Amino acid sequence: MRTSILKSLKPDIIVEILEMAVAFENWKKVMETADILYQCVQRIYEERQYHKAMKLPIPHVNLERPLVYYFGLSHLMCGMAHQNQGAYEQARECIYKYAELGWMEDLEGEGLLVVDEFRFLAKTNLYTVEILSGNIELVEEYVGFLQDNPEEILPGLNTILEAALMYHLDVEGVLHTLAEQIDEFGDYEDAENVSYYYKYCYHLALYYRKYDKLQAAVKLAVQAMHIANQLGNDRNFKRCTALFELLREWATVEQISEYRKMLMQCLDEYETGRDSIMKKVNE
Template identity: 85%
Template sequence: MRTSILKSLKPDIIVEMLEMAVVFENWKKVMETADILYQCVQRIYEERQYHKAMKLSIPHVNLERPLVYYFGFSHLMCGMAHQNQGAYEQARECIYKYAELGWMEDLEEEDIQVVEEFRFLAKTNLYAVDILSGNIELVEEYVAFLQDNLEEILPGLNTILQTALMYHLDVTDILHTFAEQIDEFESYEDAENISYYYSYCYHLALYYRKYNRLQDAVGLTVRAMQLADQSGNDGQFKRCTALFESLRESATAEQISGYRQLLMQCLDEYETERK
């Protein structure tokens, strides 16, 4: 990308674009935007290093976070996109890139804290990629890691459920282990956790369907639909609708009523927006 174009870009706006692309699971867009963010901050960093070497004043760029954050975030998002597309080796390569960001010069205390945060994210995401790619012997170790890092339980259980579905594992005991924390998922309000909670409900519904807990699967599917609607994600909503229809014969009258009510609510919202 041309330097003139890169200079006109604002890293924090690119971060917002990336977050939106992740919410809508547009993984191609995530990778493209992550690459633009990387090029943008690489230009800023190189310009700073040039001015420092030439003993010139460092050009000011208005950033909401330390520069090292944007390097880490670009690799993190690219790795997430690869992981969600099943490209685990490519995801692992991205993880290695943000696992060690200490190569940057002139890191201050705030920068070093960011480096440590990305190092931690690399550790937990490497667990996820290794397990999803078939190293299921790490599941027990991963559970112990989650018990020591409670903030990672929601995305961690989502990873475990996906692994269970892929490799035919019984993870009922693991779900019981985290029952207290699972009860708290409903209280999450930020977009990232709502997205994780949707995925958790959807994959747990698939898991319960596999083990013939069909009414439980129906209830979780409806909850996932509510979360998809809350996030404005039509793709997720359609996926849940298809799952519900596959389970309709096992649904109670109350569950079917709740499902229809949700559909009518969505229709009313659509008609309101058109007026």
């Protein structure tokens, strides 16, 4: 990308675009945007280093976070995109890039804290990639890591359940070990953890369906549908609808009624939105 274009870009705005692409699970867009973010901050860093070497005043760029954060985020998001597409080797390469960001000069204070945060994320995400790529002997070690880092248990369980579905693993022991922490998942209110909780319910529903725990699978499918609806995620809501239909014959009358109410609510919201648009058009 041309330097003139890069100079006009604002890293924090690129981050917002990146987060939107992740929310919509548009992994191609995530990789493209992450690359633009990397090029943008690389230009800023090189310009700073040039001015420093020439003993010139360092150009000021308005950033919400230390520059090292944007380097780390660009690699993190690119790795996430590769991981979600099953390209585990490429995801691993991205992880190595943000595992050690200490190569940057003039790191101090908040910048050093950011380096430590990305180092921890690299350790966490390397477990994920290794397990999803088939190194299932790491699951026991990973569970220990999760117990030492409770804030990682919810996303970590999603990794374990995905691996269980891919490699036909029995993870009942893991669910039992972490049962106390699992009971707290429904209390989360921040968007990131609610999103993780949706994935947990959905993956566990698939896991229980696979192992013929069908009533439990129905309950989790309905729960996942509620969360997807709460988040306004139509794609995930459709997935839950499809899963519920596969499990319908094992659902109770109450669960079917609850399911229909959610569908009617979605239909009412669609009709209300359409009527509002038509009203504006006709004004």
